[in-house]
Amino acid sequence: MKPTDIEDPEYFHKVIDCQFACPAHTPVPEYIRLISEKRYTDAYMVNWVSNVFPGVLGRVCDRPCEPACRRGRVEKEPVAICRLKRLCADNRDLGVTARFPAIPHEKNGKRIALIGGGPASLTVARDLMPLGYSIDLYDEQDKGGGFMRSQLPSFRLPEAVLATEVNYILDMGVTTYFNHRVESMRAMLAKGYDALFVGTGAPRGRDLPDLPGRQEGDAWIHVGLNWLAGVIFGHVTSIGKRVLVIGGGNTAMDCCRTARRLGGTDVRVMVRSPRAEMKASPWEIEDALGEDIPIVDNHSPLDFVIEDGRLVGMRFEKMRSGPDAVGRLRTEPTGEEPVFFPCDAVLLAVGQMNAFPWIEADAGIEFDKYGLPVLDPLTLQSSLPQVFFGGDAAFGPRNIITAVAHGHQAAISIDLFCRGESLRNRPAPQVNLAGQQMGVHDWLYHNQVTTTERQAVPMLAKAKSLKDRLLEVELGFDRQVGQAEALRCLNCDVQTVFRADLCIECDACVDVCPESCINFIDNGPEEELRTRLKAPAANPEQSLYVSVPVASGKVMVKDENVCLHCSLCAERCPTSAWEMQKFLYLSAQAGQP
């Protein structure tokens, strides 16, 4: 193998599994360390700079970081990153706004329109306001937040939490046009904005229009997304006792749990695929099960049963799944008799779609065969140069943190575009390597790896929470539990940096490494090298750190996979050939060089 190029910022970035997995690349270990130092406001700011909505995401993020967390490979469960984020949001000083960037009074003369008031648009505003742009935000709701406001039930995300973080941005001086549904892209283009950003989400919930009985039962059959919005805006206040929720994603989980709070006593989730294939996050499934909502898998809807003009239930076909000839999972009917489930109401949560009826075909924006805009995946620029897309509107439904990441990229593009520079000439991430050793056994970070298991989050009593849909179910960590959880973080951003020219090959690092990560062996091709290491290195997703040859001609090979970042290699190294250096990686943002 070639020696690893640690000058490439992406190498050490990839070692920080959580940060690398995060679409917005939030420096997770950095803020967890601040939490363990009880510096909640500092931790909040690290989050706010990167992901804009720490209080919101600390509750409802899809958490791509947690499955990636190294702790999950070392022991049973990853660090509760999402809940720690909430801890710093819950405990921040109210004066945190004083730390926000100043907004120049003198504007730069450029006018930007944001269509849609969700996380992507708000992120664009947050990034561009401090640079002096004048920003107009259009949304059909009467407040900002978009999908976060209209679809996320209050028992998961209290309105006040959302409003505070949305207002942090609007208070920067964004001109808002609420209750204003944009009906024509041509009209918007005519307003002479320097750039337009479309962050209108994927607003249309899928229906099952061709299923027999759909028309007749319409009064009792609801499209989940619309129904959730109706509940949040107070138009819907009750539902029948027996409810069937069709679908296996997170919207289905929100629907069934909301139904339980509106009077549904016998709520079931009906899923076509096996349980293991469900799209919903495992923790959301767990929460639904905890509220006595059975999940019936391998049942595909056949028809709505109407008697005397009234919906009385649904029939389902039993399914089975297995790998087909080429190993892909296929779901097919078992051929058994259809099963009948009685019900009073049905909620359809079978997916959502993009819809751009307001963008005229001749507006100059190209769409692909799936109805999605044709975009440059890096710059998010559409075929009309001044129009940019982001969030669910760009590539179909994803999640909030992806929308935030799109917002940052779009802001960079818009800034470059307005300054007349190439959109490819993007700012580089800001990186810093800082030594951590203070004395022989003294380190700037907490290097003692705890064996504490993942802390459970306290929940509101079920009887109480089911009575009021506005009561938040998760109570969040208190400071003490949060401290214990924060110390579980392995500090993967404190990198093991090796210098072959200093090594005397005493093997001290090899001997002391608790995870048997370090090897001094003859070089070879990666696949073959992986078979010769001290401990199995069967995870090709995880890099091998290879040095230039040491004096004897061998190379140092470290498998990054389960390194605990415990510093023992550096502590036992007599020549400081190993050093622990904290690698801070901050994604580029608009306006940076």
Next chain:
Amino acid sequence: MTFFRPAFRHPELPPNAAGYLRQDYEGGISTLCAGCGHDSICNAIVQACFELALPPHRIVKMSGIGCSSKSPAYFLGKSHGFNSVHGRMPSIATGANMANRDLIYLGVSGDGDTASIGMGQFIHAVRRNLDMLYIVMNNGCYGLTKGQYSATADKGSKGKKGGVNELESIDLCELAIQLGAGFVARSFSGDKQQLVPLIKAGLSHRGMSFIDVISPCVTFNNNPESTKSYHWVREHSEATNTFDLVPFRRPITAEYADETVQEVVLHDNSVIHLHKHRDAPDITDRRQAIDNLEDHKAQGVILTGVLYANPDSADTHDILHTCERPLNSLTEADLCPGSPVLEAINAAHR
């Protein structure tokens, strides 16, 4: 602050044939200087015992005084141990071995502990061919008292403070061969590929197995002019042969051209396969072994690997016709067999 080792170990490391994990052979975290060769030797011992699948509770680790002699705290945390008086480890080991011949004896000593204060003890344990593995962690200096030359420091070697050693050095391996040890080897702490199989062979051999391991003292004796430095040893060592140990439980699968392989069958039917040049000296011949050592010394080269092996040597128990069972397993009936036996003994003297 780090004075402990994290509890996690690589989740995919398999257990050995006896079902033990490598972790079961570890000891406490080392308090030796960072980079000390002794740490590597400790780890080689852990690895060898793990690979041989020895039950940790069947091993007795014994030592005297010195940096080396405190190292048993850093390996085999679940084994028996005895940290004896300076230079007296061989006597304690002899006593223990006489009392219980079923355990595996591992003595760890240093160059001071063996070649100076414990010289008399050492040579007599070798003469008795005591069934044990005797490892000397040899750094050629007294590290605990700021690095004065020890009796194994080579004549002409220069220490960190610049003074040249004017005294002749003691070659412990040559002594051990002369005095009848059945297995004698030399190795280097920085070469685990060689050291681990040597320790395994030493543990499998019955009788005195002696391994002199050059183990640089990073703090006082690792300057380029020292003949016990990492650098010097790497540049000036030559292996007698490469070899592998095939424990008797495992089928022999490797095949070598006959003229280059010498097989040494140990008491427990383990086999050492030596790969060597056709004209290399015979390591089962004591005179050739000593000549070989002296020849390399004359060329300024440290000879490593198996230096001498005599699988047919008789150990102390054989020589003294001692009791076949551990003393703690003897019952009153064994110890006081009754008057008829006494009668028979007396009759034999009439």
